[in-house]
Amino acid sequence: MPSIHQAEVIVRSVTGIVIMRIAILQSDPQHRYVVGEIVERLGHVCIPFSDGLAMSKSLSRSTVDMLILDWHSSGLSGLDLVKSMRSGIGERVPVMFASADGGESNIVRALTAGADDFVTHPVRSAEFGARIEALLRRAYPANSAAVTELGPYRFDSRQQSVTVRGQPVQLSGTQFRLALLFFSNIGRVLSRDHIFAMVWGREFRESTRTIDSHVSRLRLALSIEPINHFRLQPVYKSGYRLLHLYGDEEATQQMLQEEAAA
Numbered sequence: 001m002p003s004i005h006q007a008e009v010i011v012r013s014v015t016g017i018v019i020m021r022i023a024i025l026q027s028d029p030q031h032r033y034v035v036g037e038i039v040e041r042l043g044h045v046c047i048p049f050s051d052g053l054a055m056s057k058s059l060s061r062s063t064v065d066m067l068i069l070d071w072h073s074s075g076l077s078g079l080d081l082v083k084s085m086r087s088g089i090g091e092r093v094p095v096m097f098a099s100a101d102g103g104e105s106n107i108v109r110a111l112t113a114g115a116d117d118f119v120t121h122p123v124r125s126a127e128f129g130a131r132i133e134a135l136l137r138r139a140y141p142a143n144s145a146a147v148t149e150l151g152p153y154r155f156d157s158r159q160q161s162v163t164v165r166g167q168p169v170q171l172s173g174t175q176f177r178l179a180l181l182f183f184s185n186i187g188r189v190l191s192r193d194h195i196f197a198m199v200w201g202r203e204f205r206e207s208t209r210t211i212d213s214h215v216s217r218l219r220l221a222l223s224i225e226p227i228n229h230f231r232l233q234p235v236y237k238s239g240y241r242l243l244h245l246y247g248d249e250e251a252t253q254q255m256l257q258e259e260a261a262a
Contacts, residue, residue, distance in 0.1 A: 018136075018140065019043060019044060019045060019198060020044045020045070020065035020066060020136055020140075021044070021045045021047060021063075021064045021065050021066075021194060021197060021198070022039050022044050022045065022046055022047065022064060022065060022066045022067075022068060022132070023047040023048075023049065023055060023058070023059070023064040023066070023067050023068070024036060024039065024046060024047070024048050024049065024067075024068040024069075024098075025049045025050075025051075025052055025055050025067070025068070025069045025070050025073055025078060025081070026048070026049075026050065026068075026070050026098065027050055027051075027070050027072060027073050027074065028070075028100070028121075029050070031070070031098070031100075031121055032048050032050060034122075034123065034125075035068055035098055035123070035128075036048050038123070038125055038128055038129050038132070039068075039132065041129070042129055042132060042133065044065075044132075045197055047064065050073075050074075051073060051074050051075045052070075052073035052074065052075040052076030052077055052078065052080065052081055053074070053075025053076050054075065055076075055081065056075070056076050056081060056084065059081075059085070061191065061237065061238065062191045062193050062194060063188075063189055063190055063191040063194045063238070063239070064093065064194070065093065065094075065136065065139075065140070066093060066094045066095070066096070066132070066135065066136060066139070067081070067082070067085070067093060067094075067095045067096070068095075068096050068097075068098050068132075069081055069082060069095060069096070069097050069098070069099075069115075070097070070098065070099050071097060071099035071100075071101040071106055071110070072099070072101060078097055078099070078110070079109060079110060079113055082095050082110065082113050082114050082115050083113050083114070085114070086113065086114035092139055092188065093139070094116045094117075094135040094136065094138070094139045095114065095115045095116055095117075096115065096116060096117040096118070096119065096131065096132065096135060097110050097115050097117070097118040097119065098119045098120075098121060098123055098128070099118070099119075099120065099121060100120065100121040102118065102119075102120030102121075106118075116135050116138075117131055117135060119131065146158045148183070150183055150186075150230075150244075151228060151229045151230065151244070152164050152165040152228050152229070153183065153222065153228075153230075154166075155179070155180060155183065157180070160173065160176045161176075162176065162179060162222070164222055164223055164228070165228075169221055169222060170221075171218075171221060171222075174199060174200075174214065175214070175217070175218050175221065177198075177199045178195070178199050178214060178215070178218055179218060179222060181195065181198050181199060182218075182232065182240070182242040183242065185242065186242050186243070186244045187241065187242070187243060187244065188241060188242075189235050189238055189239060189240075189241045190239050190240055190241065191238050191239040192211045192238075192239045194239065195211055195239060195240070196210075196211060211239070215232065215240055218232075219232050224242070226245060229244065229245040229246065230242060230243065230244055230245065231243045231245065
């Protein structure tokens with residue numbers, strides 16, 4: 001059973017207060033503590049790193065919603081990390097620098113490489129928190145409506161209910177949270193530990209089969225398949241991605257043919 005804090009995270013994620021996973025890279029222990037405290041006071045999950053190479057290795061197998069980077073770091077610098085992310089599939093993930101090395105040339109290089117903001121230490125807590133939330137709002141526009149309709153799917157967050165083509169589908173609380181997570185992140189790769197943290201409210205400690213079995217049951221329960229214009233795609237060595245086929249019959253037929261040939 002989840003702890004009180006874990007249960008709060010789960011409830012907040014379903015009732016519209018969005019919880020994000022934010023990875024921070026700060027080489028100075030005091031800066032790392034201060035930034036982490038601000039992130040957690042905002043209600044988000046903080047994943048701290050002191051070494052850029054360790055963060056890079058973690059990001060190769062995990063997904064996060066935001067990065068807060070230091071300019072200098074052992075292993076890989078913050079600038080190296082943002083360049084690597086922007087050249088891959090991380091265009092959507094907001095990146096902020098929080099560094100004592102806030103010279104104009106560093107700020108220009110960071111923003112040119114793809115960073116969204118640059119703050120110099122010592123940070124001012126309220127302002128820094130507001131900047132974090134502003135970047136998250138821009139990257140992940142919130143849907144405050146209690147009812148969300150996506151193709152044949154209709155989600156009611158207050159009732160924690162879902163219908164498919166007008167027919168109600170019985171889901172457990174865990175399944176409903178899992179469905180909301182996928183349908184709120186269409187097209188985005190979500191790693192297994194990301195899924196576990198957001199749905200169960202704690203960091204990943206289970207067998208990968210735990211996630212896979214839940215995803216498999218959800219796919220069947222909601223008929224997530226090309227005929228309903230969605231596909232829940234496994235991503236090798238990472239997790240899953242929900243794809244929307246946008247009602248394109250030709251694309252749907254092509255997807256069905258590819259799946260039949262696989």
